[in-house]
Amino acid sequence: xxxxxxxxxxxxxxxxAALAALPLAVPLLVGAGLFAGPNTFYNLMxxxxxxxxxxxxxxxxxxxxxxxxxxxxxxxxxxxxAQAVLQTRYGVNAWVALPLAMALGGLVGALIGLLAFRARxxxxxxxxxxxxxxxxFRILANATPITGGAAGTLVxxxxxxxxxxxxxxxxxxYLALAFVAVVLILNRLxxxxxxxxxxxxxxxxxxxxxxxxxxxxxVKLKAITLSAAVTAVAGALYTQKFLYVDANIAYGAWxxxxxxxxxxxxxIGTVFGPLIGxxxxxxxxxxxxxxxxxxxxxxxxxxxxxxxxLLLVVVIAFAPRGLIGLLRTRGGx
Amino acid sequence: xxxxYPPQIVLEAVLNGLLxxxxxxxxxxxxxxxxxxxxxxxxxxxxxxxxxxxxxLVAHIGFGIDPYLAILPLTPLFFAFGYGLQRFVISPASxxxxxxxxxxxxxxxxxxxxxxxxxxxxxxxxxxLDYSFSVVDTGFALLSLPRVIGFGVALIxxxxxxxxxxxxxxxxxxxxxxxxKLGASLVGIDVNHIYAVTFGLGAxxxxxxxxxxxxxxxxNPRVGNAFVLVAFTVVVLGxxxxxxxxxxxxLVIGVVESLSGLYLGESLGQIGIFLIFILxxxxxxxxxxxxxx
Numbered sequence: 001x002x003x004x005x006x007x008x009x010x011x012x013x014x015x016x017a018a019l020a021a022l023p024l025a026v027p028l029l030v031g032a033g034l035f036a037g038p039n040t041f042y043n044l045m046x047x048x049x050x051x052x053x054x055x056x057x058x059x060x061x062x063x064x065x066x067x068x069x070x071x072x073x074x075x076x077x078x079x080x081x082a083q084a085v086l087q088t089r090y091g092v093n094a095w096v097a098l099p100l101a102m103a104l105g106g107l108v109g110a111l112i113g114l115l116a117f118r119a120r121x122x123x124x125x126x127x128x129x130x131x132x133x134x135x136x137f138r139i140l141a142n143a144t145p146i147t148g149g150a151a152g153t154l155v156x157x158x159x160x161x162x163x164x165x166x167x168x169x170x171x172x173x174y175l176a177l178a179f180v181a182v183v184l185i186l187n188r189l190x191x192x193x194x195x196x197x198x199x200x201x202x203x204x205x206x207x208x209x210x211x212x213x214x215x216x217x218x219v220k221l222k223a224i225t226l227s228a229a230v231t232a233v234a235g236a237l238y239t240q241k242f243l244y245v246d247a248n249i250a251y252g253a254w255x256x257x258x259x260x261x262x263x264x265x266x267x268i269g270t271v272f273g274p275l276i277g278x279x280x281x282x283x284x285x286x287x288x289x290x291x292x293x294x295x296x297x298x299x300x301x302x303x304x305x306x307x308x309x310l311l312l313v314v315v316i317a318f319a320p321r322g323l324i325g326l327l328r329t330r331g332g333x
Numbered sequence: 334x335x336x337x338y339p340p341q342i343v344l345e346a347v348l349n350g351l352l353x354x355x356x357x358x359x360x361x362x363x364x365x366x367x368x369x370x371x372x373x374x375x376x377x378x379x380x381x382x383x384x385x386x387x388x389x390l391v392a393h394i395g396f397g398i399d400p401y402l403a404i405l406p407l408t409p410l411f412f413a414f415g416y417g418l419q420r421f422v423i424s425p426a427s428x429x430x431x432x433x434x435x436x437x438x439x440x441x442x443x444x445x446x447x448x449x450x451x452x453x454x455x456x457x458x459x460x461x462l463d464y465s466f467s468v469v470d471t472g473f474a475l476l477s478l479p480r481v482i483g484f485g486v487a488l489i490x491x492x493x494x495x496x497x498x499x500x501x502x503x504x505x506x507x508x509x510x511x512x513x514k515l516g517a518s519l520v521g522i523d524v525n526h527i528y529a530v531t532f533g534l535g536a537x538x539x540x541x542x543x544x545x546x547x548x549x550x551x552x553n554p555r556v557g558n559a560f561v562l563v564a565f566t567v568v569v570l571g572x573x574x575x576x577x578x579x580x581x582x583x584l585v586i587g588v589v590e591s592l593s594g595l596y597l598g599e600s601l602g603q604i605g606i607f608l609i610f611i612l613x614x615x616x617x618x619x620x621x622x623x624x625x626x
Contacts, residue, residue, distance in 0.1 A: 035453070068432060070439075101470060121614060123431060123435075124374040124431075128374065128565055128569065128614065129615070132607050132610045132611050133611065135562060136604065136611070139601065139603055139607070253558070264436060301447075301449055301450050301451060302446075302448070302449075302450035305450075306448055308440075308443055308444070309441065309442070309445075309447065310440070310442030310444055312439065312443070313426055316426055316427060316437055316440070317425065
């Protein structure tokens with residue numbers, strides 16, 4: 001490994017080490033009154049990591065490849081349902097179910113991609129067709145018996161490493177962090193690869209890329225497959241964390257929105273964008289909930305999402321390259 | 334799975350589908366108009382419809398204004414709201430870049446929907462009017478009076494939109510910008526003003542749609558989503574940018590929804606719409622009336 005290669009991965013390794021050290025700060029954070037207890041802290045962190053992973057998936061096709069999907073719920077939900085149904089109906093072990101959930105998510109991505117890209121859907125049309133697929137999946141999951149219909153699927157509580165259910169909340173935090181870390185490195189590899197260069201070429205000018213000999217259909221298909229597989233892992237982790245999934249969680253518009261908001265707010269088409277965006281969005285959302293709760297004396301629904309929406313508009317208006325873009329401008333890079 | 338029904342029931346389902354379809358068309362007019370001119374999907378369309386429906390609710394409960402009379406104040410009010418939103422928020426925030434407009438309207442829809450949720454909570458509300466359940470006996474089918482009125486007004490609005498686009502100078506300017514915005518700006522048309530007028534017209538039709546819907550429909554902060562997904566389908570089916578296409582598309586979708594609800598049941602009935610949506614997008618993305626890409 002040359003020093004230049006190491007330099008490219010150093011920020012990633014530092015970020016992973018910093019996140020891995022976070023649990024050391026839990027007593028301080030709880031002591032300062034920021035969190036009610038260690039469990040509140042871990043639940044929030046795990047949720048942020050799961051959203052980060054879903055967003056990292058979106059970022060591959062949407063960020064690097066410029067294919068704005070409004071329906072990544074189709075992949076998140078497939079991963080979530082596969083993880084639940086394989087365990088409860090087919091007795092598959094959780095650790096075996098996870099790679100299967102990832103593969104199924106990737107397959108769904110490849111199929112939707114094949115249909116959409118062969119029909120040459122771009123921009124608004126691509127956004128709409130992905131949105132429609134996610135809705136079809138939601139309606140089907142709500143009506144078919146194999147997914148548990150409207151009642152959803154409950155994964156039985158069986159604590160044990162073999163079941164991917166942990167007594168210590170830190171364990172699941174590290175599991176989710178491991179996946180986020182792998183995708184951070186994967187994204188850097190992608191950026192430095194020929195495939196990554198083709199993908200960015202498709203985003204910047206698809207017709208020019210094709211004219212120069214890039215097989216744009218194959219590039220986009222590979223990107224959406226990888227993108228869907230990563231987001232499906234996020235879904236599988238969601239099931240494993242909360243041990244319950246229904247159609248509105250798995251295939252709901254909320255996850256499509258979170259998966260695309262985080263990279264855009266953080267920095268679209270960058271390695272750290274999804275992570276920074278997820279921390280900023282969920283952190284500010286929680287802060288807004290707390291402030292409103294204190295001001296009105298009771299919880300007001302929707303305030304965190306109002307913050308999300310405002311943040312999206314503000315970022316696009318004032319920082320089109322996301323929060324990362326702001327940091328880089330400040331740092332003179 | 335398929336049951337057979339007497340022709341009377343099927344006929345009633347088709348007629349009811351046509352009545353609902355006219356309101357779908359009305360919701361779709363604004364979407365297709367904005368797409369035709371700005372070449373972008375307005376993702377805030379559903380949330381703006383929800384806002385309009387709450388406005389009708391507040392007008393009735395707070396000021397005792399009948400929903401049909403509320404068309405008079407709400408239409409110009411929403412025109413101004415849409416005009417301002419495009420001119421002072423969407424356009425400056427997105428610098429008129431396509432991808433950015435898409436995301437800004439998505440952001441606005443999230444803000445609007447959740448502000449309504451924070452103010453009105455997630456309760457579903459209805460208006461109780463003495464004519465809510467009135468029916469018209471056509472001799473061969475009983476039809477709900479509010480929906481018959483909705484059908485008629487939707488046709489009037491379609492005609493009015495056509496007249497604005499075809500006969501007025503502003504309409505001419507809108508069509509010019511839709512065709513070639515650089516050329517339009519070179520002959521002295523204020524493109525940003527025309528964008529905002531188009532957005533305003535879209536919002537105004539939503540206000541009319543909300544007034545027609547409220548006597549027979551419910552409202553909650555998420556109600557617009559259901560309509561806007563149907564409206565997307567209508568717009569895609571009719572061809573993005575085509576008013577006549579939206580009218581026909583709306584009627585077709587209304588009938589399809591009504592019949593698939595009859596034959597497949599409530600929960601799967603919506604599937605029919607989305608399948609049409611996906612199939613049209615994949616095989617004929619220019620729609621039935623759209624120009625060739």
